[in-house]
């Protein structure tokens with residue numbers, strides 16, 4: 396058995412950074428490179444203007460230098476964005492892989508308590524927010540912060556007065572940006588809720604259209620629809636308002652800062668000029684820098700928001716990764732003794748049949764078990780007297796609710812046993828213990844002498860097949876439904892299983908035969924159930940566990956499934972939960988569970 400793995404969002408991020416080290420280095424280089432290079436063009440432009448103002452021709456090389464720097468700055472920024480996108484995708488892949496590994500390791504108890512929608516939202520929404528943390532969160536925030544600081548530093552050396560002006564202005568701009576962004580976010584969320592209501596309202600109206608007409612509720616439904624649209628409209632209005640106001644205000648502040656700096660630079664006052672004096676070229680460069688400082692400030696506000704929601708996503712992902720895991724059993728080389736009962740059971744008439752018969756009458760000591768009937772087929776298909784399924788003093792409960800109390804029973808190879816009992820007695824719980832989904836609180840639930848929960852997934856498939864009330868389709872072809880992607884089950888075994896249940900003809904008549912992509916409409920309900928039996932027997936298990944397999948079928952379809960089951964049961968031990976008894980001949984036995 397393997398212990399719980401310790402994995403968290405931080406370790407997934409760390410592992411991905413190490414695994415993608417060249418990409419990570421590329422991001423660091425492009426982020427810093429883009430910040431540094433973007434500072435240079437205004438400086439060169441300032442020099443060019445100063446030359447022109449002094450009556451000198453700046454020369455082709457200076458102009459070329461200016462354009463080259465602009466090109467380089469743009470190229471580095473786009474390279475940075477590409478690296479970040481790829482990195483974000485790698486991160487998403489790493490997170491989703493770890494989450495899906497975790498999902499298959501969750502204990503049955505944990506899975507039972509999980510809402511499917513909540514699990515899906517961790518795979519989709521939460522992982523997306525973590526991806527955004529890298530594509531438009533933490534790294535972009537670092538880049539933008541560096542940009543603001545470096546622009547400020549350059550202005551400080553170029554024009555001390557303007558730098559002091561920015562010290563006052565930048566926090567004001569930032570605060571204004573955050574207020575607008577928060578208001579916009581609230582309005583967007585309101586809009587999302589309203590749009591959700593509108594989109595739910597339409598199908599709901601269509602679904603209930605007869606009831607609406609019958610009860611004359613058309614006006615009421617129309618009014619509700621109008622209200623929802625109205626809510627959405629006012630939310631969009633708010634968003635548009637803030638959107639419309641933001642840019643002009645920022646442009647205005649930009650213009651105010653430039654105007655103040657220029658006015659003071661042209662004031663002619665010696666004291667003021669010690670702070671604001673600058674050449675024409677420098678003033679061009681400074682104006683350029685000021686207009687560059689606004690966009691990273693605006694980005695910073697958005698990035699803070701992205702980081703906040705990513706932190707919530709990371710928290711939810713960590714919560715999921717910390718959930719209790721089932722005890723994982725390592726795959727091991729195990730000797731497959733082959734079927735103790737062959738396909739042709741009668742041919743393997745056992746010398747021990749007599750011994751089993753004695754056992755069947757003697758082994759009824761369980762406190763809560765009643766062996767109503769215990770017969771052995773005259774042709775006797777038991778090969779030995781060792782039980783293939785056994786409950787020894789099993790006590791089990793969910794949380795504090797004890798369901799099975801000190802239960803004992805033994806089932807022998809080749810037997811056909813039906814578990815019966817009132818609803819809630821614990822029949823399905825017996826199956827869950829045999830499937831190894833739960834571990835008994837005390838006692839032993841054994842399959843071929845081994846604790847069921849200790850069996851690895853491969854061993855389980857070899858030892859037993861499980862058929863449920865309804866078929867659970869996996870994405871893939873008809874063949875995949877039978878093999879469940881087990882490469883050990885070849886075409887021959889697939890076809891043999893389908894023939895056994897009488898579905899081979901139907902499958903080959905499909906457009907692509909066994910390669911037909913499965914969709915709900917390609918088979919009838921009964922045929923899906925036949926496919927379920929084919930899936931269960933394809934691994935050639937020695938035991939079949941059947942859980943109310945005809946519960947949802949009409950009489951005719953049930954007849955067809957029972958016929959298939961008869962062939963599938965031949966030479967196997969069959970344990971079924973049913974309110975009806977499948978096979979009353981030969982080795983059939985009834986176990987009543989009292990719970």
Ligand SMILES: Nc1ncnc2c1ncn2[C@@H]1O[C@H](COP(=O)(O)OP(=O)(O)OP(=O)(O)O)[C@@H](O)[C@H]1O
Pocket residue numbers: 507793794796798816817818819820821822823824825
């Ligand atoms: N995952 C679970 N968590 C908590 N209690 C459970 C869980 N599964 C079953 N139970 C409880 O265990 C008891 C036995 O349930 P079980 O499904 O084994 O009964 P059953 O005999 O198969 O019933 P039915 O014939 O109605 O299917 C019931 O009281 C049920 O509420």
